[in-house]
Amino acid sequence: MRKIYYLKTCSTCQRILKSLPNLDTFELQDIKTEPMTVKQVDEMAKMAGSYEVLFSKRATLYKEMGLKDEKLTxxxxxxxxxxxxxxxxxxxxxxxxxxxxxxxxxxxxAAIEFLSK
Incomplete structure (x- = not known):
C-alpha cells in the first residue's frame, strides 16, 4: 500500500507533497473531505507504534481544549x-x-531518501 494522509488546504503538506518522488504512485486522502476510518487510524498506530506518535500536540485545538494540561492515554x-x-x-x-x-x-x-531508492 502506498498512501498519504494529508490536508489539501495545508501549505506545509502541499510543499512536502511536491518534494516527494513518484507522487503519482500514491493514493492521496484529504482527511478533511474524506475522514479517516477507525481501521485506518488503527493500522497507522500499529505501524507507528502508538496513537500518541500520530497525535499532533501543535494543533490549535490541543491548547484551546486544555488537553496540554491533561494526562492523555x-x-x-x-x-x-x-x-x-x-x-x-x-x-x-x-x-x-x-x-x-x-x-x-x-x-x-527520511521519507524522500526512502522513496528515492
Missing amino acids: EADFKRYILEHYTFLSRPVIITDGKIFVGNSPKTVQ
Whole structure:
C-alpha cells in the first residue's frame, strides 16, 4: 500500500507533497473531505507504534481544549484523532510497510531518501 494522509488546504503538506518522488504512485486522502476510518487510524498506530506518535500536540485545538494540561492515554489520543482531523500529525506517508509521520525536516528527509531508492 502506498498512501498519504494529508490536508489539501495545508501549505506545509502541499510543499512536502511536491518534494516527494513518484507522487503519482500514491493514493492521496484529504482527511478533511474524506475522514479517516477507525481501521485506518488503527493500522497507522500499529505501524507507528502508538496513537500518541500520530497525535499532533501543535494543533490549535490541543491548547484551546486544555488537553496540554491533561494526562492523555492511548485511548484518548485515538479518540481525538478520530473526532477531528486536526489532531493527526500530517502528512502521514505509508509505503512498502514503512510509515513517516509529521512534517519535521528529519522525517521529510527520511521519507524522500526512502522513496528515492
